[in-house]
Every structure is written in C-alpha cells, then in structure tokens.
Amino acid sequence: MQEVSIRTEPFDPQAEQSALSLSQGEIGAVVTFVGLMRDRNAGRTVERMLLEHYPDMTERSLAALVTEAKARWPVERVRIVHRVGWLVPGDPIVFVGVASRHREAAFRACEFLIDVLKTRAPFWKKELTDQGEHWVEARLTDARAVQRWSG
Known part of the structure; x- marks a missing residue:
C-alpha cells in the first residue's frame, strides 16, 4: 500500500480505512482522521x-x-490521502490513517500527523465565498498545535 497519495479526484474514506484494517495479525488498532470542507469560514x-x-x-x-x-511510535501502517484542485463543501479533503499493535501509538501518531501536516505540508487554499475570493492565511491555532510535538 502506498503511504502517500495526492489526488484531484474524490476518494472514499471508508475504503481507505478498510485497506489499513486488512489484518495480518499484528494490527490491534486503526485510528483515522478525515478532514471535510466546511461551508463557512471566518464568517463567510x-x-x-x-x-x-x-x-x-x-x-x-x-x-x-x-x-x-x-520513528516516534511503533506503528505498522500509515496512509495519508490529500485532495488538490477544486472542492465543494462536504468533500473529504484529507485522510490520515494509522494502524498499530496498540491504540495509544495509533492515536498519538494520527494526531501528530494531522497537526504537523497543517503547518509543514506545502498546500495553499483559495476560497470562493459570498464576499469574493481570497487566499486562506495560516492559523495561529495550527502553529500552537505543532508546538507540543517539538522536543
């Protein structure tokens, strides 16, 4: 299974999770995160x-x-799928999935991945809103979330 996939076409989060869950006996936990496009942002x-x-x-x-x-956690499988191109509200944007022997490693690795992905991965967002179009600025809350993983 390819660990990273960037696509213009929609993806099925359930299918992504199922692929991670194919057990070879060592998998005891699968933790996933799916980010969806919202229909509101900053009052628009x-x-x-x-x-x-x-x-x-x-x-x-x-x-x-x-x-x-x-390197940080004993995980067996990791999968990141990220959309690019035009999206509409409700579309899945990102899938992060982690399979591990134990739940703690799976939870921590999944949370780490989505936190750092939001600040380290080179993606740029332009929203078309009821008030025109604009580029989305980085959020201070995302930078703060990454700080806890330092050191």
Whole structure:
C-alpha cells in the first residue's frame, strides 16, 4: 500500500480505512482522521475552494512526516490521502490513517500527523465565498498545535 497519495479526484474514506484494517495479525488498532470542507469560514459562506501544491515537494514533505511518525511510535501502517484542485463543501479533503499493535501509538501518531501536516505540508487554499475570493492565511491555532510535538 502506498503511504502517500495526492489526488484531484474524490476518494472514499471508508475504503481507505478498510485497506489499513486488512489484518495480518499484528494490527490491534486503526485510528483515522478525515478532514471535510466546511461551508463557512471566518464568517463567510464558502461556495468552493481551490487547493494548490507543488507536486514533488508536497509528496516528499508528506513522506517525511510518515517517516517521522514511524520513528516516534511503533506503528505498522500509515496512509495519508490529500485532495488538490477544486472542492465543494462536504468533500473529504484529507485522510490520515494509522494502524498499530496498540491504540495509544495509533492515536498519538494520527494526531501528530494531522497537526504537523497543517503547518509543514506545502498546500495553499483559495476560497470562493459570498464576499469574493481570497487566499486562506495560516492559523495561529495550527502553529500552537505543532508546538507540543517539538522536543
């Protein structure tokens, strides 16, 4: 199973989770996170969003995050799927899944991956809203979430 996938087409979070869950006997826990596109942001109604990236750079960045998670916790499988291109409210944007022998490692690795992905992966968001279009700025809350994983 490929650990990182960046796609323009929709993906099925259930199918991604099922692929992680295929047990070889060593898997005791699967923890997943699915990020969905919201229809509201900063008081604006969001009609659609464009996610842009630099393909090779983004894939290398996500692969490095997977390697880091595997070095920190005893996990058996990791899967990150991220959409790019135009999305509409309700679309799955990102899937992060971790399979491990034990739940603690799976929970911590999954939480780490989504926290650091939000700040380290080179993605740019442009929202088309009821007030026009604009690029989405990085959030202070995302930077704070990553701080707890340092050191």
